[in-house]
Amino acid sequence: MAKVTYDATGRRKSSVARVRLVPGEGNITINDRELNKYFGLKTLELIVRQPLEATETLDKYDVLANVDGGGIS
Numbered sequence: 001m002a003k004v005t006y007d008a009t010g011r012r013k014s015s016v017a018r019v020r021l022v023p024g025e026g027n028i029t030i031n032d033r034e035l036n037k038y039f040g041l042k043t044l045e046l047i048v049r050q051p052l053e054a055t056e057t058l059d060k061y062d063v064l065a066n067v068d069g070g071g072i073s
Helices: 044-053
Strands: 006-012 013-021 028-031 063-067
Touching: 044 063
Parallel strands: 028 063
Antiparallel strands: 006 013, 013 063
């Protein structure tokens, strides 16, 4: 049986973010780095986790993101 994945792309000016949700344990990876190693601020980490916590899916999906342009935040 095939695993259900969700793909999304967001663009603004010259920045691009590609995000994939795959069934998993709640790992969040941005540009091949763990969430806590990519962001230097805990507040930014909380913002990333908010939608998953609100839908009670934080421990059900892994988030794989590839971002380019626009800086860290």
